[in-house]
Amino acid sequence: MLGDTSPIGAALVQRLLHLGHPRSQILLQSTSVVDWVDSGSVHVFFERAKPELVYLIDSSGCTDPLQRNTARTYGDSATLSPGALLGAARAAGVTRLMYVATAHEHHELQLCAALAAEGLDYRSVRTCQAYGPYSPSPVPARVARAACVIEDLLHTFTSAALQACKQVVVKADPLQRIDLMYARDVAEAIVHVTDLPRSVLAGAGRPWPLHIDIGAEDEVCVGDLIEAVAQAAGFHGRVLLEAVHAASPVPPLGNRQLDSLGWRPLIPLPTGLELTAMDFRLRHRMFPTALPRNTATGPRI
Incomplete structure (x- = not known):
């Protein structure tokens, strides 16, 4: 498996490369190594990889996890629910996570907010429809x-x-x-929200703490x-x-939150x-x- 080929996932990898993370540290994680359908396998992977930060991309009801740490790992999930992946990350001791919802998945966003309330730096964004270049994969890909x-x-x-x-x-x-928003803009917005001080994001997040909507202008x-x-x-x-x-x-998501945080x-x-x-x-x-x-x-x- 070649990893996430959706516009957001591909653009996020390009953004990390642009920020100076070496390509050698972005690993394409195959299902032969991690069974993304099995919560136990995902838990073991998180414990071994010990990621500093996890990007969890939920594309059209399916989830594509992108882990970033010292040896950053880039993977593509199958059918394990976002809630189960959030639980596996928490159980494995992951303290920083960015959950990216591409639709109105209120349950997972509320779960992410509940984990943030426990003191974990679990942030979330909800994006509008992303479009742009992407590389079709030989395996079924979840594309907006x-x-x-x-x-x-x-x-x-x-x-x-x-x-x-x-x-x-x-x-x-x-x-x-x-x-609509170009995928590279969506990726830059995700990284911008990820890197904001927690105190700044907590004051702007609505309707959940540490949450921002990424909507088109x-x-x-x-x-x-x-x-x-x-x-x-x-x-x-x-x-x-x-x-x-x-x-x-x-309903459109709007961009007032991001605009107030200095990003357009x-x-x-x-x-x-x-x-x-x-x-x-x-x-x-x-x-x-x-x-x-x-x-x-x-x-x-």
Whole structure:
């Protein structure tokens, strides 16, 4: 197993490297060494590794643990619940932990807050939808929905551009709004919150102590997002939106907490999509040749 390939996990590793942590100290932890489904195996691993700090990334209901210590360890979990991993970390004597929730997992956030109340430096953040370059893994990876949607759209529009399609049909609710942030910005925000003095974070954390929401400055409509991805992919034909019923919207997280702590995102959406499209083209340099088509069908969003 190659480790966490989600945009947040990959960006977090890059951020640690940028801060000067040697690549040799970031170890790709395979399930042949740690059975992430078994709490006993995870407990033994924590006791042996003795991590100074644990990053626990809960992606779309699944958990990807990233441990950072003198010999920093980078691993990818299977199906063990975040609560069980938090308990295993506590039982093994881990005193510093950052729990990263990518949805509204209130139970785990409350558990993290309860452990913080015991005096442990267990912090938590809840992030908006992250997108950006990532490296697909040969094993099933847990990737944020926004990243998957943008990846599918890039494939559709890039293929359509190469095949000289005149139009692309995408099924979506164009008025649905999404809370988006470039993955490297999300990673920088996570590290920023991790490194804040506990006293500063305790005064800003809401609704739980030592907790911060990482939300985008502005939401984007799905219709505008699709048009922006088409432009980033180099498709200049017509985009037809076939309206579908969208799921109930998730309330935006907002960025007031982070702004009050002196941090704001750097990468605007058009720039982030250009970088993501560039990464996509580098990973998919070869495309099968095809005759020009009038219409291509995109993914349903």
